[in-house]
Amino acid sequence: xxxxxxxxxxxxxxxxxxxxxxxxxxxxxxxxxxxxxxxxxxxxxxxxxxxxxxxxxxxxxxxxxxxxxxxxxxxxxxxxxxxxxxxxxxxxxxxxxxxxxxxxxxxxxxxxxxxxxxxxxxxxxxxxxxxxxxxxxxxxxxxx
Amino acid sequence: xxxxxxxxxxxxxxxxxxxxxxxxxxxxxxxxxxxxxxxxxxxxxxxxxxxxxxxxxxxxxxxxxxxxxxxxxxxxxxxxxxxxxxxxxxxxxxxxxxxxxxxxxxxxxxxxxxxxxxxxxxxxxxxxxxxxxxxxxxxxxxxxxxxxxxxxxxxxxxxxxxxxxxxxxxxxxxxxxxxxxxxxxxxxxxxxxxxxxxxxxxxxxxxxxxxxxxxxxxxxxxxxxxxxxxxxxxxxxxxxxxxxxxxxxxxxxxxxxxxxxxxxxxxxxxxxx
Numbered sequence: 001x002x003x004x005x006x007x008x009x010x011x012x013x014x015x016x017x018x019x020x021x022x023x024x025x026x027x028x029x030x031x032x033x034x035x036x037x038x039x040x041x042x043x044x045x046x047x048x049x050x051x052x053x054x055x056x057x058x059x060x061x062x063x064x065x066x067x068x069x070x071x072x073x074x075x076x077x078x079x080x081x082x083x084x085x086x087x088x089x090x091x092x093x094x095x096x097x098x099x100x101x102x103x104x105x106x107x108x109x110x111x112x113x114x115x116x117x118x119x120x121x122x123x124x125x126x127x128x129x130x131x132x133x134x135x136x137x138x139x140x141x142x143x144x
Numbered sequence: 145x146x147x148x149x150x151x152x153x154x155x156x157x158x159x160x161x162x163x164x165x166x167x168x169x170x171x172x173x174x175x176x177x178x179x180x181x182x183x184x185x186x187x188x189x190x191x192x193x194x195x196x197x198x199x200x201x202x203x204x205x206x207x208x209x210x211x212x213x214x215x216x217x218x219x220x221x222x223x224x225x226x227x228x229x230x231x232x233x234x235x236x237x238x239x240x241x242x243x244x245x246x247x248x249x250x251x252x253x254x255x256x257x258x259x260x261x262x263x264x265x266x267x268x269x270x271x272x273x274x275x276x277x278x279x280x281x282x283x284x285x286x287x288x289x290x291x292x293x294x295x296x297x298x299x300x301x302x303x304x305x306x307x308x309x310x311x312x313x314x315x316x317x318x319x320x321x322x323x324x325x326x327x328x329x330x331x332x333x334x335x336x337x338x339x340x341x342x343x344x345x346x347x348x349x350x351x352x353x354x355x356x357x358x359x360x361x362x363x364x365x366x367x368x369x370x371x372x373x374x375x376x377x378x379x380x381x382x383x384x385x386x387x388x389x390x391x392x393x394x395x396x397x398x399x400x401x402x403x404x405x406x407x408x409x410x411x412x413x414x415x416x417x
Binding site: 022023024025027059060061062063064065 | 152153154155156178201202203
């Protein structure tokens with residue numbers, strides 16, 4: 001099973017975030033801006049991004065507090081799912097230095113390309129938070 | 145005892161706090177969700193005896209905390225609390241004083257505290273101390289010494305005051321007549337004690353049996369005969385109804401021999417060759 005519907009993916013990481021909120025209380029805020037769920041998403045693509053946003057983004061700052069925002073929206077040719085945080089951020093160009101981050105994000109990008117011809121976009125700067133977007137093309141069989 | 149509890153997760157912090165209090169009821173526990181405020185508190189003079197800290201903390205990790213702590217409060221002990229036993233090696237490389245794996249149990253906290261403060265906090269000093277300020281009191285360790293006579297306590301207080309200098313009964317203010325009475329009482333008490341000792345000795349003698357030779361006599365006989373050193377001796381009653389000493393000796397060549405000594409002091413070897 002390489003893809004699961006976005007609705008069930010959402011359900012599982014909402015649970016995950018609820019658990020993290022139990023641990024960190026008010027230190028971790030979560031916002032959802034889900035506009036569409038009627039598309040298929042390769043498995044194990046969203047979860048690592050959400051974990052990164054909590055562990056390295058929000059918990060990586062001096063204060064250890066922040067907000068993780070998860071959004072999805074539909075375009076003419078694709079669906080986008082974005083995981084954003086206002087936490088520590090990182091320099092995307094420097095990624096190869098940090099093996100753990102590098103491997104995680106590279107894996108997700110590779111999966112997206114192989115499974116549905118999708119891609120991963122990273123916008124981040126140290127201290128400015130980060131914004132990682134999964135893009136699923138409608139043409140490559142991702143559509144229902 | 146003052147302790148710091150540091151954990152960024154409220155639930156874990158509560159658990160840690162409760163475990164410390166349960167392990168050491170007298171502990172004054174301060175909670176921190178970050179390492180930095182804890183260091184600030186120490187720099188402001190609130191120095192704990194021990195810090196229980198999570199390792200993964202936002203801003204400043206517990207491992208960095210350990211090194212700052214060694215600078216700010218060298219005498220403060222640090223015990224790491226973590227869900228990841230893999231951190232243990234790294235923790236001890238930074239000279240952690242202890243390590244507890246989550247979930248934190250009261251018994252484990254107690255163990256760590258015992259290991260850290262065994263000599264200094266848990267056991268009160270077992271020596272005699274005298275307190276002169278206020279009412280005069282003498283303590284052995286933590287408990288006061290009871291005097292059966294007030295005069296004895298007064299006398300001790302007087303002698304303590306003289307710090308080893310010469311003093312007479314007159315200095316203490318006891319009339320000569322009373323001294324005579326006291327000395328007589330002491331002598332009588334001593335005599336009583338002697339009597340008791342004598343009786344006890346006699347009783348043990350009779351209980352032991354009928355051999356009139358004492359243990360010292362037996363050793364003398366063995367010595368006189370050059371049989372070596374005595375390893376053991378006991379009294380046995382043989383078929384003739386008499387009590388004999390049965391003695392085991394070790395000769396200069398290391399061989400053991402058994403001897404029997406009759407009430408008259410005659411010694412014979414009973415080893416089966």
